[in-house]
Amino acid sequence: MRLQNKVVVVTGGAQGFGEGIVRRFATEGARLVIADIQFSAAQALAESLQAQGFAAIAMKTDVSQGPDMHGLAAASIKAYGRVDVVVNNAGTSHRNQSLMTVSEAEFDRVFAVNVKSIYWSAQAFVAHFREQGAGAFINIASTAGVRPRPGLVWYNSTKGAVITASKAMAVELAPDKIRVNVINPVAGDTPLLGTFMGEDTPEMRAKFIASIPLGRLSQPQDIANAALYLASDEAAFITGACLEVDGGRCV
Numbered sequence: 001m002r003l004q005n006k007v008v009v010v011t012g013g014a015q016g017f018g019e020g021i022v023r024r025f026a027t028e029g030a031r032l033v034i035a036d037i038q039f040s041a042a043q044a045l046a047e048s049l050q051a052q053g054f055a056a057i058a059m060k061t062d063v064s065q066g067p068d069m070h071g072l073a074a075a076s077i078k079a080y081g082r083v084d085v086v087v088n089n090a091g092t093s094h095r096n097q098s099l100m101t102v103s104e105a106e107f108d109r110v111f112a113v114n115v116k117s118i119y120w121s122a123q124a125f126v127a128h129f130r131e132q133g134a135g136a137f138i139n140i141a142s143t144a145g146v147r148p149r150p151g152l153v154w155y156n157s158t159k160g161a162v163i164t165a166s167k168a169m170a171v172e173l174a175p176d177k178i179r180v181n182v183i184n185p186v187a188g189d190t191p192l193l194g195t196f197m198g199e200d201t202p203e204m205r206a207k208f209i210a211s212i213p214l215g216r217l218s219q220p221q222d223i224a225n226a227a228l229y230l231a232s233d234e235a236a237f238i239t240g241a242c243l244e245v246d247g248g249r250c251v
Contacts, residue, residue, distance in 0.1 A: 001029030002232040007080040009033040009072065009125075011063050011117070012090030014041035016190035017140060020220020021087055021227050026054040028228060033076045033083075035061035036090070055080075063090045063117035064109075066124075073124040082132060085231045088121050089140040096198035099153035107154050114158035118165055129178045136179040138230050139166045140223070143186045143246045152196065159184075163242055170240030179239040181230045186246035188218035213248030 008025050012018040014036035022034055026049050036042040039060035049056040057079055062068045076083050092113045094106040118139060129135025144152055145159030163182055170180040187196050187208050194200035197208060209216060226245045229235055244250045 004029035006084040007031045007082055008085040009076050010087045011035045014038050014045055017220050017223045018089040020224040024224035024228055031055040031080050033057055035059045035072050037062050064112035066120050069120035069124040085136045086125050087138045093155040093195050095195050096151040102154055110155055110158055115161045130176045134177045138227050139182050141182050141184050143184050143249050146184055147250045167240050182242040183226050184242055184244045185218045185223050186249040
């Protein structure tokens with residue numbers, strides 16, 4: 001198993017890409033912490049995995065809040081004795097619309113969840129990684145940070161910030177044997193899809209799919225497989241990388 005006994009924290013782990021990552025990692029031997037603001041969904045997923053013989057616990061976590069992230073780190077270490085990988089997957093967006101009509105409250109929320117969470121993740125876990133002599137962050141950004149398009153200007157900006165911060169983190173933390181990598185998914189068949197498109201209709205789906213050379217939206221399993229490689233020892237010499245999982249969207 002590629003993640004045998006590795007302890008992995010996945011934020012936003014109760015649904016969408018996060019759930020896909022959690023389920024895939026469980027089958028590869030990881031011991032999991034499912035962190036999500038939707039605790040009932042996280043707990044249900046953890047119990048489902050436990051019933052299958054996998055190691056998983058749930059933590060209610062608002063990734064935009066420092067006390068929650070520090071509490072997540074402390075609880076994870078208490079439960080398993082260590083943390084090896086943190087997957088910063090939790091994210092949100094404003095609805096697809098003019099950049100002029102996004103409210104300040106929406107702007108602040110998107111930056112708090114998508115960008116400030118990376119800050120809090122570093123604050124909460126870097127010291128532990130340094131103490132144990134290794135660790136890895138996998139930050140889920142987006143093709144929106146590489147090839148931005150109208151209608152999601154402020155969301156695009158958050159994902160660009162995640163990519164830049166991750167590259168800088170990778171360089172600064174390399175002497176501590178802490179790896180930092182990024183996955184950039186194209187639009188996926190997740191609960192956020194309708195927000196990205198403005199409305200979830202067959203016509204809008206067809207329009208989005210038409211922009212993807214391989215002819216489909218991303219699926220949680222696609223992102224999970226990429227994350228599995230970056231979390232595994234096979235990627236021991238990979239840091240600062242941005243992996244587009246996009247069916248050719250960014251070509």
